[in-house]
Amino acid sequence: MPHELPKLAYDYAALEPHIDATTMTIHHGKHHQAYVDGLNKAEEGLMKARESGDFAAVQQLSRLVAFHGGGHANHTIFWNNLAPAGKGGGGEPSGDLAEAINRDFGGFDKFKKHFSAAATAVEGNGWGVLAWHPLLGKLYIETMMNQQNLTVIGSIPLLMLDVWEHAYYLKYQNKRADYVNAFWNVANWKDAERRFAEAVNVKIPK
Numbered sequence: 001m002p003h004e005l006p007k008l009a010y011d012y013a014a015l016e017p018h019i020d021a022t023t024m025t026i027h028h029g030k031h032h033q034a035y036v037d038g039l040n041k042a043e044e045g046l047m048k049a050r051e052s053g054d055f056a057a058v059q060q061l062s063r064l065v066a067f068h069g070g071g072h073a074n075h076t077i078f079w080n081n082l083a084p085a086g087k088g089g090g091g092e093p094s095g096d097l098a099e100a101i102n103r104d105f106g107g108f109d110k111f112k113k114h115f116s117a118a119a120t121a122v123e124g125n126g127w128g129v130l131a132w133h134p135l136l137g138k139l140y141i142e143t144m145m146n147q148q149n150l151t152v153i154g155s156i157p158l159l160m161l162d163v164w165e166h167a168y169y170l171k172y173q174n175k176r177a178d179y180v181n182a183f184w185n186v187a188n189w190k191d192a193e194r195r196f197a198e199a200v201n202v203k204i205p206k
Helices: 021-052 058-080 095-105 108-120 176-183 189-199
Strands: 126-133 138-145 156-162
Touching: 021 058, 058 156, 095 108, 095 138, 095 189, 108 126, 108 138, 108 176, 126 189, 156 189
Parallel strands: none
Antiparallel strands: 126 138, 126 156
C-alpha cells in the first residue's frame, strides 16, 4: 500500500506564536508530502526492479528510500511530539521518562541545555533527537544530519526537533537558537512518555 500524509491532531495555527501557521501549512502540506511522494516512487522503482530483474538503479533507489523514508518517519513523529502550549505542550516529563532523564543526563535542566545546544549546532540540515537505545540500555541525544545520518543504529526516537531551515526560517530567519528555545513551549511530553514506555519493552539480542 502506498504511504500517505498523516493528518495532524491540531490545526496549523494551534502552535502559535511559537511555530507560525504559514510555516506549518508549508511544512506539513508541501515538505512532508514531498517525502511521502518520494518514498512511494522509490519503493515502486524497487518493485519494478524485482519484477524485471534489472537492478542497475538499485543503489540510487536504496538511497532514496533511506532519505525519503527517513523524512516521512521523522516528520510523523515530530508532528505528534508537538502540542499547543498549555494544552499538552510545554512543561517537563514525568514518570519513568523523567527518571531516565535524571539518571542519564543528571536532571531535566542539564538535558534541556544539552539537547538545545546539540540541535542548534547541527551542521546544515537535520534534527535534534532524544532516543532510547534498547541494546545499550540508556537515553541518548543525537544530532541527525539530513533525514537519516549520524544516529546510533537501533536507536528509537522519543522526541524529535526538526532544524531544517524550512521548519523555522519564515518566523525566525537565521536565529535557529530562538526557534529551539520556542520548541520547549510546544513539546508534547505525554507523547514522548508513551513512546518511551513502548521503547523500553523492545529487546535487541546481544
